[in-house]
Amino acid sequence: MRVLFAGPPFFGLLYPMIPLAHAFRSAGHDVLVGTCGAAAQRTREAGLLAVDCAPGIDPDALYAEMEKRRQGKPPSPGEAGQPPKGKGFSFFSDEMADTMLGVAEHWEPDLVVHTPNGVVGQLVAARLEIPSVLHAVGFGHTGAHVGMMNNALAPAYERHGLDGPAPVAAWLDVTPPSMSRTQEPRRWSMRYVPFNGGAVLPGWLYEPRTRPCVTVTLGTVRPVVDGVSPVKWVIDAARETDAEFVLALGGADPAELGPLPDNVRTVPWTPLGALLAASDAVVHHGGAGTTLTALDSGLPQVVLGEGADRPANAAAVEQRGCGIVPGGPEDFSPALVQKLLTDDGLRANARETAEEMASMPSPAETVGRLTQLALTARRNR
Incomplete structure (x- = not known):
């Protein structure tokens, strides 16, 4: 089975997905990570295959500049929890969309995994008619938030002849059950495994x-x-x-x-x-x-x-x-x-x-469940 991970180019959003990607690899599946900027190199250092889906841009510099311009001003529609109005910041999903979709059409994944801010993954899944799995990161993401991100990606959906995203097939909640704040109907609990890259420790x-x-x-x-x-x-x-x-x-x-x-x-x-x-x-x-x-x-x-x-x-x-x-x-x-x-x-x-x-189900345990989800979807296509 082939699994595409769609990662925003910020380490705090990309790294939480790495343990699940490693678990898929350990189970014998092929994994490819689509991201951009320095995150592509960080993915390589994590021992995974990466594709730079927006070569030539510096997401860190662009994001820092955007934040500095916005300081002291009300956020634009589609940013910082504002109601979706068809515009806004897509966490570079729009910039990555065309290349990532082209790669996916050639590579033919069976499943796409993405974060709430990596909704380019939902676009790819919708275009290829395969399941998308949302890998939540913290306590602040809701279905409405993901809808806002997808709304900011509306131009890319239009470019590729899509009305919008399909519902995610599973919502992986890595917060402790006693603290969980999500009410998503397709919520699956999965243990959070910290990953911040390798290092020679002092x-x-x-x-x-x-x-x-x-x-x-x-x-x-x-x-x-x-x-x-x-x-x-x-x-x-x-x-x-x-x-x-x-x-x-x-x-x-x-x-x-x-x-x-x-x-x-x-x-x-x-x-x-x-x-x-x-x-x-x-x-x-x-x-x-x-x-x-x-x-x-x-x-x-x-x-x-x-x-x-x-x-x-x-x-x-x-x-x-x-x-x-x-x-x-x-x-x-x-x-x-x-x-x-x-x-x-x-x-x-x-x-x-x-x-x-x-005590929560590990990424390795979750791989089997996600594999069945993808295989069932493949049989039904």
Whole structure:
């Protein structure tokens, strides 16, 4: 069987699908990933075959520029949860559509897997009349959100003689069942397996520690748009906290944070799961992949939760009782870090959530079910 993965060119949206792609490969199926920009190279580094479906564009630079232009302005229709009106940002699905469809018509996949923001996958599935499977990422995506993304892709549907997408055949929900917010009728629960690429890990991760360790990250997108200033308060708190702090800023320049105290360590790109395995708590921006990795780690967390789907992710963590969402500037203090490190309720709830996630069906188990779905659709065509 052949499976096409349609991935938006942002690591936080592409990487959550990689474990399922590996599971298909391990089961003997052929896998191809359609994406663009730096994500094509990252896919290759993950050991998978990739096609650059929009060569010559720099999605990171284009997205950062769009966000900077939009700051302080109301979002355009089709952006940031606005009602669909036939226009808007398609997360580069429109730019990838023609090439990805051409590749798919030649390669003839049996199934397409895509994220809520990778609706080019739904277009390909509609054109080839094969099932599409939506691989959800966090807590903020709904059927209405996916409809909005497809609406932004309306010009591509028109170019290829399609009225619009067919309903997804399955909606893979990777959030813990006790925290799930989706009511999609075709919802399948699947365990979230953190993936952030390979790395040669530093030895200090495995050295004995004499005091707690807090990992701090803003993911890959937010530093490009906002810089690293949103975590300056953590640096200030570190000066008054008997703990180690690890700044994982994805290669962003920490210079705007000023001189760092001795108990703050900066690291280059390092898989977040490995950092959290050596940590006692985490402070992060609230991106979907980061939030789910933090939940999987069983660590208490502070979630900043500003912009895009981050407020929804932050609210889910706070309601489950395994994290803290600061309410305002007055909350950004050493006391917040102390609570993160000492609150037994937060830690117990975080561990319970991780245990719940570990009991969910794995990507390997889900492959068999998806294979049957694709084979049934093939027989019925």
